[in-house]
Amino acid sequence: MLPVVVVHGGAGHIPKERAEKSMEGVCSAVRAGYAVLKRGGSSMDAVVEAVTQLENNPAFNAGCGSVLNVKGEVEMDAIVMDGKTLGSGAVSAVRNIANPVCLARLVMDKTSHTCLTAEGASKFARSMGVAEVPMESLITEYARMRWRKNLAADAKPVECQMGKMGTVGAVAVDSEGNVACATSTGGMLNKMEGRVGDTPCIGSGGYADNQMGAVSTTGHGEAIMKVTLARLILFHMEQGHSPEAASDLGLAYMKSRVEALGGVVTVDPQGHWAARFSSKQMSWAAAQKDMLHYGLYGGEHFTQSIDEPL
Amino acid sequence: MLPVVVVHGGAGHIPKERAEKSMEGVCSAVRAGYAVLKRGGSSMDAVVEAVTQLENNPAFNAGCGSVLNVKGEVEMDAIVMDGKTLGSGAVSAVRNIANPVCLARLVMDKTSHTCLTAEGASKFARSMGVAEVPMESLITEYARMRWRKNLAADAKPVECQMGKMGTVGAVAVDSEGNVACATSTGGMLNKMEGRVGDTPCIGSGGYADNQMGAVSTTGHGEAIMKVTLARLILFHMEQGHSPEAASDLGLAYMKSRVEALGGVVTVDPQGHWAARFSSKQMSWAAAQKDMLHYGLYGGEHFTQSIDEPL
Numbered sequence: 104m105l106p107v108v109v110v111h112g113g114a115g116h117i118p119k120e121r122a123e124k125s126m127e128g129v130c131s132a133v134r135a136g137y138a139v140l141k142r143g144g145s146s147m148d149a150v151v152e153a154v155t156q157l158e159n160n161p162a163f164n165a166g167c168g169s170v171l172n173v174k175g176e177v178e179m180d181a182i183v184m185d186g187k188t189l190g191s192g193a194v195s196a197v198r199n200i201a202n203p204v205c206l207a208r209l210v211m212d213k214t215s216h217t218c219l220t221a222e223g224a225s226k227f228a229r230s231m232g233v234a235e236v237p238m239e240s241l242i243t244e245y246a247r248m249r250w251r252k253n254l255a256a257d258a259k260p261v262e263c264q265m266g267k268m269g270t271v272g273a274v275a276v277d278s279e280g281n282v283a284c285a286t287s288t289g290g291m292l293n294k295m296e297g298r299v300g301d302t303p304c305i306g307s308g309g310y311a312d313n314q315m316g317a318v319s320t321t322g323h324g325e326a327i328m329k330v331t332l333a334r335l336i337l338f339h340m341e342q343g344h345s346p347e348a349a350s351d352l353g354l355a356y357m358k359s360r361v362e363a364l365g366g367v368v369t370v371d372p373q374g375h376w377a378a379r380f381s382s383k384q385m386s387w388a389a390a391q392k393d394m395l396h397y398g399l400y401g402g403e404h405f406t407q408s409i410d411e412p413l
Numbered sequence: 414m415l416p417v418v419v420v421h422g423g424a425g426h427i428p429k430e431r432a433e434k435s436m437e438g439v440c441s442a443v444r445a446g447y448a449v450l451k452r453g454g455s456s457m458d459a460v461v462e463a464v465t466q467l468e469n470n471p472a473f474n475a476g477c478g479s480v481l482n483v484k485g486e487v488e489m490d491a492i493v494m495d496g497k498t499l500g501s502g503a504v505s506a507v508r509n510i511a512n513p514v515c516l517a518r519l520v521m522d523k524t525s526h527t528c529l530t531a532e533g534a535s536k537f538a539r540s541m542g543v544a545e546v547p548m549e550s551l552i553t554e555y556a557r558m559r560w561r562k563n564l565a566a567d568a569k570p571v572e573c574q575m576g577k578m579g580t581v582g583a584v585a586v587d588s589e590g591n592v593a594c595a596t597s598t599g600g601m602l603n604k605m606e607g608r609v610g611d612t613p614c615i616g617s618g619g620y621a622d623n624q625m626g627a628v629s630t631t632g633h634g635e636a637i638m639k640v641t642l643a644r645l646i647l648f649h650m651e652q653g654h655s656p657e658a659a660s661d662l663g664l665a666y667m668k669s670r671v672e673a674l675g676g677v678v679t680v681d682p683q684g685h686w687a688a689r690f691s692s693k694q695m696s697w698a699a700a701q702k703d704m705l706h707y708g709l710y711g712g713e714h715f716t717q718s719i720d721e722p723l
């Protein structure tokens with residue numbers, strides 16, 4: 104059953120013209136993460152590699168391709184968590200870097216802290232030699248178009264966002280049974296300056312514990328935080344539920360309690376995994392036993408050899 | 414049993430010369446919160462009033478009296494959560510305001526977001542007409558002395574902090590059975606610029622849900638986050654444990670799993686309450702049925718009429 108890696112490219116409704124790019128993106132990212140695991144890398148190495156690829160892919164709302172805040176700027180959040188140590192690293196509202204997930208990992212590895220924010224995170228990035236990139240390099244035409252459209256007084260950015268694409272994330276178990284998660288996002292469309300969502304918030308945007316499993320979440324951040332979705336799903340797993348059943352319980356609770364939709368990828372330490380969502384779609388992919396699994400709509404589950412082209 | 418309010422002034426070791434001020438401070442804050450409840454105010458009004466008083470009191474690490482970051486500056490975190498709606502508001506790494514807990518409440522009440530950070534939080538404060546205060550007005554001589562001492566290469570700020578005083582917080586249940594929590598802090602002694610701790614992180618620094626109860630935490634933030642302490646305690650309460658038993662289970666788990674000490678104040682919707690800690694001391698006070706309860710050392714529990722002077 105081990106190793107295994109599962110990624111998501113955000114819950115919501117993905118327009119037809121973007122669906123193919125989204126599927127290709129998650130499959131390519133999961134292959135990259137799986138290659139890390141196959142050559143003996145840790146689950147942490149694998150989730151960071153997979154999420155880095157998704158950040159670099161302009162089809163997703165993370166890194167290049169992030170949605171813009173109300174001022175038309177990119178501010179990003181990311182988290183990683185290591186199930187072996189319960190150590191985690193996060194950054195919030197960080198600007199001008201290509202890969203927030205890598206900076207989150209540096210926070211975990213190189214500081215005694217768990218989360219750095221805004222200008223403090225930027226200063227830390229500089230001190231670590233992380234390249235600064237111009238904000239323009241992270242902004243796509245698509246992001247700018249959606250920003251302009253949602254500046255109108257009657258705009259509904261939350262609905263619009265759930266109607267498009269979301270946060271990216273990954274979970275993995277390596278050959279030694281260590282679990283890890285990583286999540287990265289540009290956040291909410293036309294959000295206020297300095298808005299921090301669920302992603303860098305431990306237990307909401309992600310959680311990983313070798314005794315239970317790992318979860319990465321996507322959806323309306325403010326709703327995910329209300330129910331600490333990642334931790335909630337792992338409590339259900341602690342009580343004996345499978346990753347699939349626990350994920351469905353968590354998502355159903357979020358729907359009934361705070362009327363919100365979302366999606367998750369979940370693993371347990373034995374390598375059972377799930378990619379579940381209450382939204383119309385979520386692009387996801389998984390790799391295990393040299394097989395690639397992927398889907399986009401509810402109930403969809405394609406399978407093929409990992410080496411076969413899509 | 415209702416209404417009830419419980420406050421803490423931080424877990425750790427409180428030096429003798431500061432113990433009296435700390436006890437007076439929590440008793441005065443809990444009286445202020447209780448007065449709000451007695452005149453029909455909500456549990457949210459009560460916890461914000463109690464925590465505002467603690468922020469204004471230079472004896473505590475929140476608002477005026479906050480510890481300094483490595484650059485000798487004050488950056489503060491705060492959260493509120495409303496158990497009726499699961500709505501919450503938080504600010505992280507905010508500067509130049511006297512009462513971060515009030516700004517956290519404004520985030521909850523006046524925005525569609527849950528958390529604002531750093532300069533974005535400051536801009537929001539200005540837009541709400543919150544007065545800017547000079548950083549100097551938040552810095553005590555004691556805070557500056559400890560900052561200088563911990564700049565030395567062989568300093569141990571984490572140990573030093575656990576040895577002094579911590580975060581402040583409150584939980585309450587109003588006459589209608591609504592629960593709320595609030596937590597506020599200057600964070601870690603000599604922390605990096607932009608460091609965000611557990612306080613503004615929902616489920617770690619606090620959590621409130623009318624179906625379970627409310628918790629506010631204090632201790633080493635990075636450890637509290639590893640176990641999402643507030644949410645963990647409420648899971649134990651969901652499974653039938655009393656606030657006291659659930660708090661002890663959560664603190665014992667944090668001690669065994671990540672070797673860290675801390676403290677919490679906890680209520681359930683019926684008005685059962687607990688003030689528990691695994692550290693040497695935690696200043697705490699509670700008000701219920703016109704009686705004042707307070708203590709500082711483990712096992713200490715003084716009781717008197719709420720109107721009687723200390």
